[in-house]
Amino acid sequence: MICNFRRLSFLAASVVGLAMALAACAASPTPYQAVGDDGGYADQQLESDRYRVTFEGNDATSRETVEDFALYRAAELTLQTGNDYFRVVSKEVEPIIGAVRGVSPGIGIGIGTGNVGFGLSTALGGGRPDYSYVTYLDIIVYEGEKPENDREAYSAFDVIERLKPAVTGSVDGDEGEVAE
Amino acid sequence: MFSSSAWGRPWLAIAPLLFLISACAMETPYQPGEGGYGYEEQQIEGNRYRVIFAGNPSTPRETVQNYLLYRSAELTLQNGFDYFTVVDRDVERSTRYYSHGYVDDFGFHNRFRGRSFRRFYRPSFYSSKAYPVSEYSSIANIVMAEGEKPKDEPNAYDALDVVQQLQPLIRQNAE
Numbered sequence: 001m002i003c004n005f006r007r008l009s010f011l012a013a014s015v016v017g018l019a020m021a022l023a024a025c026a027a028s029p030t031p032y033q034a035v036g037d038d039g040g041y042a043d044q045q046l047e048s049d050r051y052r053v054t055f056e057g058n059d060a061t062s063r064e065t066v067e068d069f070a071l072y073r074a075a076e077l078t079l080q081t082g083n084d085y086f087r088v089v090s091k092e093v094e095p096i097i098g099a100v101r102g103v104s105p106g107i108g109i110g111i112g113t114g115n116v117g118f119g120l121s122t123a124l125g126g127g128r129p130d131y132s133y134v135t136y137l138d139i140i141v142y143e144g145e146k147p148e149n150d151r152e153a154y155s156a157f158d159v160i161e162r163l164k165p166a167v168t169g170s171v172d173g174d175e176g177e178v179a180e
Numbered sequence: 181m182f183s184s185s186a187w188g189r190p191w192l193a194i195a196p197l198l199f200l201i202s203a204c205a206m207e208t209p210y211q212p213g214e215g216g217y218g219y220e221e222q223q224i225e226g227n228r229y230r231v232i233f234a235g236n237p238s239t240p241r242e243t244v245q246n247y248l249l250y251r252s253a254e255l256t257l258q259n260g261f262d263y264f265t266v267v268d269r270d271v272e273r274s275t276r277y278y279s280h281g282y283v284d285d286f287g288f289h290n291r292f293r294g295r296s297f298r299r300f301y302r303p304s305f306y307s308s309k310a311y312p313v314s315e316y317s318s319i320a321n322i323v324m325a326e327g328e329k330p331k332d333e334p335n336a337y338d339a340l341d342v343v344q345q346l347q348p349l350i351r352q353n354a355e
Contacts, residue, residue: 044242048341100277104305
């Protein structure tokens with residue numbers, strides 16, 4: 001009876017632990033969207049032709065995706081402001097280390113009587129932090145043909161053309177939902 | 181130490197959080213830092229300055245960047261110049277962790293009924309969570325100049341333009 005109860009609760013704990021681990025993995029990546037609780041893009045005008053574009057991913061979003069989406073937003077912004085190409089003045093990808101959670105199994109030894117017991121327990125394991133990425137792009141937008149020999153200059157139209165499959169694909173079929 | 185059951189103890193999780201929130205709920209305003217949070221500058225030579233903005237843990241990185249740029253522009257105008265060139269820039273992040281945890285140990289209540297002292301061995305689970313709290317400080321070396329900013333220099337900023345764009349974002353301390 002006692003033994004059963006212990007087994008059951010042990011089993012329950014294992015199931016809960018497993019469920020928690022699965023839930024953490026099951027989160028879907030941040031879609032291409034304006035920034036909200038789950039990440040997204042944001043932009044800030046710094047000068048009449050200069051913007052800072054930010055894309056923040058959640059912990060299920062890969063670094064490549066975060067970089068692509070920031071670049072896509074930069075291109076979109078360039079066209080929206082009536083320009084043709086942009087120049088990346090500075091680019092930074094910041095890894096964000098989130099909360100470190102852990103359920104560590106341990107082993108305890110103690111002594112007790114009645115409903116009271118004392119013991120010592122040691123944990124055998126550690127936690128794993130959540131990682132996510134934020135990309136910051138400082139860009140200057142320009143009109144006209146992009147200069148041939150400028151490595152930092154991107155044709156907005158071309159970037160949109162190339163990255164569109166990655167951007168719309170990530171919305172999981174809701175292709176019409178690409179934010180304005 | 182064993183506890184009888186720790187499943188229903190949300191207050192354990194909330195207590196350190198409440199402490200954190202009460203400790204630093206306000207963003208660093210646009211203010212001189214004087215060694216703490218805020219902006220600071222050092223003249224290196226005639227028209228060259230090092231500008232720093234340090235934000236507290238509630239201040240987002242973007243805000244720190246905006247305030248640094250705004251301070252650089254303001255300083256340029258105050259010195260009678262028109263534009264500044266950012267020679268180098270850096271953002272630094274420092275992170276501290278706050279953690280809490282508790283031990284779950286199962287099936288304790290029925291264990292010793294009607295018995296005298298008895299040894300026990302049992303599995304336990306130590307559940308823990310550590311919260312990172314980061315603060316950013318931003319630093320730039322700038323060179324100021326008079327006249328129109330050069331067209332082909334991406335690191336040159338028109339001071340008046342920057343002030344106009346960022347003005348709406350500047351939050352100063354209410355006197």
